[in-house]
Amino acid sequence: MIATGHCDSNRTVGRFAPSPTGPLHLGSLVAALGSYAMAKREGGLWLLRIEDLDSPRVVPGMTDDIFRTLETLGFQWDGEVLFQSRRADVYRESLDRLLREGAAYPCGCSRSEIARIATAPHSGDEEPVYPGMCRAGLPEGKAARSVRVRVGDETISFHDGIMGPVSRTLSASGGDFVIKRADGPFAYQLAVVVDDAESGVNQVVRGADLLSSTPRQIHLQRLLGCATPCYYHLPLVTGPGGGKLSKRDNAVSLAAGRDLVREGNRLLFDALRFLGQEPPSDLCGASCGELLQWAVDFFAPETVPRIPGQFPSRSRDPGRGGE
Ligand code: GLU
Numbered sequence: 001m002i003a004t005g006h007c008d009s010n011r012t013v014g015r016f017a018p019s020p021t022g023p024l025h026l027g028s029l030v031a032a033l034g035s036y037a038m039a040k041r042e043g044g045l046w047l048l049r050i051e052d053l054d055s056p057r058v059v060p061g062m063t064d065d066i067f068r069t070l071e072t073l074g075f076q077w078d079g080e081v082l083f084q085s086r087r088a089d090v091y092r093e094s095l096d097r098l099l100r101e102g103a104a105y106p107c108g109c110s111r112s113e114i115a116r117i118a119t120a121p122h123s124g125d126e127e128p129v130y131p132g133m134c135r136a137g138l139p140e141g142k143a144a145r146s147v148r149v150r151v152g153d154e155t156i157s158f159h160d161g162i163m164g165p166v167s168r169t170l171s172a173s174g175g176d177f178v179i180k181r182a183d184g185p186f187a188y189q190l191a192v193v194v195d196d197a198e199s200g201v202n203q204v205v206r207g208a209d210l211l212s213s214t215p216r217q218i219h220l221q222r223l224l225g226c227a228t229p230c231y232y233h234l235p236l237v238t239g240p241g242g243g244k245l246s247k248r249d250n251a252v253s254l255a256a257g258r259d260l261v262r263e264g265n266r267l268l269f270d271a272l273r274f275l276g277q278e279p280p281s282d283l284c285g286a287s288c289g290e291l292l293q294w295a296v297d298f299f300a301p302e303t304v305p306r307i308p309g310q311f312p313s314r315s316r317d318p319g320r321g322g323e
């Protein structure tokens with residue numbers, strides 16, 4: 001079955017869901033801008049969710065830093081901010097339901113045990129397939145560590161608004177996956193599905209690093225009876241050599257080495273161009289508000305590139321022609 005999403009029939013509800021494990025970086029800027037423009041061009045809502053489930057990795061002060069950065073860039077979110085760290089009870093309900101229905105099971109395996117037994121990952125897959133040692137019940141002498149959800153052999157297909165058709169057979173890519181981690185927190189995959197459904201999110205626009213998570217999330221949506229949103233995965237920002245962004249490339253912070261109040265508009269202009277949009281050059285010196293309004297009026301997902309790319313050089317002066 002192809003998941004087509006349901007954002008045509010309802011008011012669009014999009015969201016931006018940063019993790020406060022570090023400051024916003026160029027990739028976050030692209031995700032914030034893309035999700036904002038896509039939601040607002042359809043007269044929709046743009047929600048903000050702070051994904052602070054992984055408490056050991058949360059950096060104190062980062063949530064406020066994210067709010068400040070978004071505000072400085074002119075982004076205004078709708079409604080109350082949702083904090084995942086305050087929602088354990090809600091995730092627990094869905095987890096209990098999946099356990100009760102036999103769709104999920106306690107798992108006593110450690111990572112190293114799995115790595116020893118699992119077959120090598122299929123090409124392109126980032127994880128080995130869970131070999132299913134605890135699928136039929138915890139083996140004697142093993143204590144539960146995590147909770148996994150069962151996956152079947154069917155292929156999950158969906159149409160991504162940017163990347164096109166995507167198909168994945170979960171049993172061949174990672175297999176049964178963790179929805180409650182051995183170290184305590186509910187896993188991202190479960191939380192994101194529960195939160196998006198509860199907030200009425202019907203349009204998910206985010207970085208392509210999460211493309212491989214989407215079939216898992218669709219699987220959970222089906223098990224929990226939640227609608228599948230429309231998906232748009234944006235190209236990743238790479239460093240100069242095509243590899244991951246490094247500190248020097250400002251992967252670490254949008255604000256590092258720049259005054260966002262003065263240069264935020266230039267960043268937004270460049271982010272639009274990174275996303276394949278063509279804001280007129282006379283908008284180079286425009287305010288953040290004007291650039292965001294242009295994005296809302298003219299953002300075209302059809303021209304967003306599918307491949308990762310470098311962020312336009314920040315040393316360029318957009319006041320002198322943009323290119
Ligand atoms: N919290 C994730 C991140 O910062 C994004 C999750 C999502 O958009 O689904 O990369």
